[in-house]
Structures are given as structure tokens and as C-alpha cells.
């Protein structure tokens with residue numbers, strides 16, 4: 001996590017200097033991430049194709065108003081602009097509240113510090129908002145609740161499209177519509193202030209998400225994805241688009257057919273970059289197994305992964321980080 005003085009430093013402190021430099025592909029033939037209009041009559045085929053070849057796409061025509069996204073961005077800036085000791089009052093602790101200020105769990109396994117501050121919201125943000133703004137928390141709470149509600153409906157629409165293609169029946173995913181499953185979605189707010197030496201610092205280290213699906217928004221360039229055969233590619237923000245990236249659980253459910261995209265966040269010298277990720281996962285203890293029949297009759301019916309729960313997957317990630325999925329492979 002960034003220390004209180006980091007915002008004003010002119011030189012990158014050693015603890016933030018990464019040994020490895022991630023070159024980004026800059027050829028003129030750089031393939032571009034699919035942009036899909038949800039109102040397109042062929043949206044389903046385009047989404048499935050993007051899931052199979054990229055594991056990520058940008059979505060327009062999704063119906064979430066620009067004004068709401070702008071309000072979220074503005075509330076998130078106000079949150080990270082608060083004094084450090086105020087933010088630290090909501091610090092997430094192991095075994096404590098799962099909402100609040102803190103580092104990604106992977107930080108402990110990384111060789112250097114991330115140029116990063118994060119804030120996680122599970123369920124209603126009201127308790128943390130009250131601590132951060134004791135006299136005026138309603139604006140933050142209402143905006144975040146409003147965004148969570150709309151983005152949740154959008155994710156569910158997309159997951160339904162994907163489940164239908166995978167021929168997943170209602171019984172197989174009875175957890176998906178269960179109203180008591182409120183804790184399998186998180187709003188992850190990410191902040192990367194301007195950095196004095198962005199090529200040697202890392203905002204978020206390369207990772208895949210332990211989710212079914214993540215919906216991301218940022219106005220500022222910084223998200224990069226790894227494409228086999230090409231290398232690291234920058235995702236160019238498009239006005240009004242939301243970025244959809246698939247996580248480990250759709251990869252496992254599809255028996256490896258859908259890509260769980262490797263991605264990272266780069267930082268820059270000029271702008272304070274904010275990103276907002278809505279992360280939708282299966283319930284913590286629900287066992288996910290590859291689906292072998294029906295849609296993928298051609299894939300040889302050999303499961304590529306053992307059945308696994310989110311809890312187990314998180315445990316493996318906390319121990320082995322990006323090597324985690326190799327422990328679930330058959």
C-alpha cells in the first residue's frame with residue numbers, strides 16, 4: 001500500500017522499484033480487444049467468440065448511464081483523497097471485515113510494493129462510509145448502491161447468455177439466483193496516484209481474477225492484458241464502454257475453453273488513475289466442476305480441472321498466486 005508521503009515524492013522509493021520490466025507490444029498490427037454492442041442482434045455470438053479468443057471485451061449499449069459512472073468516479077476520488085489516518089480506520093484485517101481499505105491479498109507474495117491503494121465493498125458500503133464521513137456519508141452510499149444494483153443486473157444478463165451457451169441448467173446453478181448469496185459480489189475500488197517513474201513501478205501485478213466475471217471501468221489508460229502469441233497489450237478506454245473480463249471460474253466451468261485473461265495495471269506520471277471493478281464469483285463454498293457434456297461434446301469429455309470451491313481457489317492464490325490453477329489441473 002502507498003505510504004502517506006508517497007504522493008509527493010519525486011523519486012520512486014526502492015521498495016517500489018520492480019526488477020522486471022513489462023514491455024508492451026507497440027507494433028502497428030496490434031490486434032484490438034473486441035468492442036461489442038449489447039444491442040447488436042449478433043451480440044450473443046460475438047460475446048461467446050470473445051470469451052473463447054480473448055477472455056475480455058469492451059461492452060457498449062449496456063444501458064448504464066454515463067452520469068452514474070461519473071458520480072462513482074467522483075466519489076472514489078473523494079475517498080482516496082481523504083487523509084491516510086482516516087482511510088486506515090476502515091483497514092481490512094485477516095479474519096475481520098471483508099470490506100474496507102487495504103492491499104490485494106497477493107501483495108504478501110510479491111517481490112516489491114504496488115503503486116496502489118484499494119478499497120473493497122461487499123454488500124452495503126454504509127458501515128465504512130459512516131467511518132470515513134461521519135456527518136455526510138449518504139452521497140457515497142447512495143452512489144455506490146446505485147452502481148452496484150445496475151452493474152449486478154448487467155453481469156447477470158451476461159452470465160445468463162454465457163450459461164445458456166454452455167447449456168448450464170437452472171438446477172446446476174441454483175446458487176446464482178439465490179437472494180441470500182449477497183457475499184459473492186464485490187466492488188473493488190483501485191487507486192494509482194501519479195507516479196514519478198511509471199516504467200519501473202507496478203499498479204497491479206499480472207493476475208487472473210478468482211471470479212466468474214469482472215466488470216471494469218476506468219477513464220484512464222493502464223489496463224494491460226497478455227495475449228498469447230502477441231504479448232502485453234494496452235486496453236484503450238472507450239467513452240461509455242465497460243470492460244468485461246472473464247475469471248478463473250468461467251475458465252473452469254467451460255473446461256478451459258473460455259480464457260481467464262491475464263491482466264495487470266500500469267501507472268502513469270500525469271494522472272491519478274482510478275478503476276472500479278465489480279467482481280462476481282460463485283458462493284464461497286459452492287463446488288465448481290468443468291461441464292463436459294452438451295455444448296462441448298467435441299472436447300473429448302476429459303475434465304481438465306478438479307472440482308474446486310472459491311474458498312479453496314483463494315487459498316491456493318494466497319499461497320501460490322498465479323500458479324494456483326496448476327494445482328487444480330487434472
Ligand SMILES: O=C(O)CCC(=O)C(=O)O
Pocket residue numbers: 188190204209216218222223263264265274275277
Ligand atoms: O485497474 C484495472 O484496470 C484492473 C483492476 C483489476 O484487475 C482488479 O481489480 O482485479
Ligand SMILES: [Fe+2]
Pocket residue numbers: 207208209214263
Ligand atoms: Fe483483476
